[in-house]
Amino acid sequence: MTEIKKCNREDLQILQEISIETFNETFKDQNSPENMKAYLEKAFNSKQLDNELSNLFSQFFFVYFNREVAGYLKVNTNDAQSEEMGDESLEIERIYIKNKFQKHGLGKYLLDKAMKIAVERNKKKVWLGVWEKNENAIAFYKKMGFVQTGAHSFYMGDEEQVDFILTNTLK
Numbered sequence: 329m330t331e332i333k334k335c336n337r338e339d340l341q342i343l344q345e346i347s348i349e350t351f352n353e354t355f356k357d358q359n360s361p362e363n364m365k366a367y368l369e370k371a372f373n374s375k376q377l378d379n380e381l382s383n384l385f386s387q388f389f390f391v392y393f394n395r396e397v398a399g400y401l402k403v404n405t406n407d408a409q410s411e412e413m414g415d416e417s418l419e420i421e422r423i424y425i426k427n428k429f430q431k432h433g434l435g436k437y438l439l440d441k442a443m444k445i446a447v448e449r450n451k452k453k454v455w456l457g458v459w460e461k462n463e464n465a466i467a468f469y470k471k472m473g474f475v476q477t478g479a480h481s482f483y484m485g486d487e488e489q490v491d492f493i494l495t496n497t498l499k
Contacts, residue, residue, distance in 0.1 A: 329395070330434065332441055335388035337381050340374060343388060346400055347372040350424035355484070358461060363485025383408050389441060391425070391434050399425035401438040403445055411480060411493070413455055418446040420456040439472055443496075452498055457482065457491035469494050 335343055348368055356364055370376070380386050385408035389401045402422040404410065409419040420442045425434045446454045457480060458465045474494035482491045 329393070330432075330437055331392040331395075332401075332437070333390050333392065335381065335390055335400070337378060339388070339390070340377055340381060342390070342397060343381070343400065344372055344374060344377055346390075346397055346426070347377070347422075347424070350399060350426055353427045354424065354462070355459075359484050359487070363487050366485035367483075385409075386421075387445070389438065391438055393429050393432060393434060396429075398429035398432075398434055399423070399438065401441060403442050405449065405451070410457065411455075413453070416452040418442065418449065418451045418454050420454060423456075435468060436472070443498075446498060453495055454498065455493060455495040457493055460490045460492055466492065466494070472496070 351368060351372070352364065380402070381388060385406040386402060386404050390397050391399050391401070400422065401420070404419040404421050405417075406415055409417065410421060411419070413419065420439070423435055423438045423442075425438075443454060455477070456469065456474070458469060459482065460479070474496045476492050477495040478493035479490050480493060482489045
């Protein structure tokens, strides 16, 4: 049984816990403990997440699998986008699924939700940044119709890394 629920400020603690857990599961083996700690403290502290939840141009959604929070989606429009892509674009900033829930189609479920939001809001493009070393995610997004249209720098602590920008133009 799979469900999606929009997050609000009352969900801050759960959002913080799942953000830290899923980011750690995904990236800790490829990054130093110091850089992981610095990034997690900056990106997922309560004040930062509260600001993101309060932003009118950002939305968070939990995905539940058998009534347990399995992951989440964050989408941005307008000025909330992490790159200037214009008002006709929607950014998927985060799709994270807990390791134990992967391979159940939940990433696709959340991606479909993001695409539906984009269509409802008459967006022409959906884009996202994905770490150049996250080969599984890159393969998934390409399978879903995204193509690489650029790259940008991303800082993990003090280490500069590269995110590929992948875009899907809506018909």
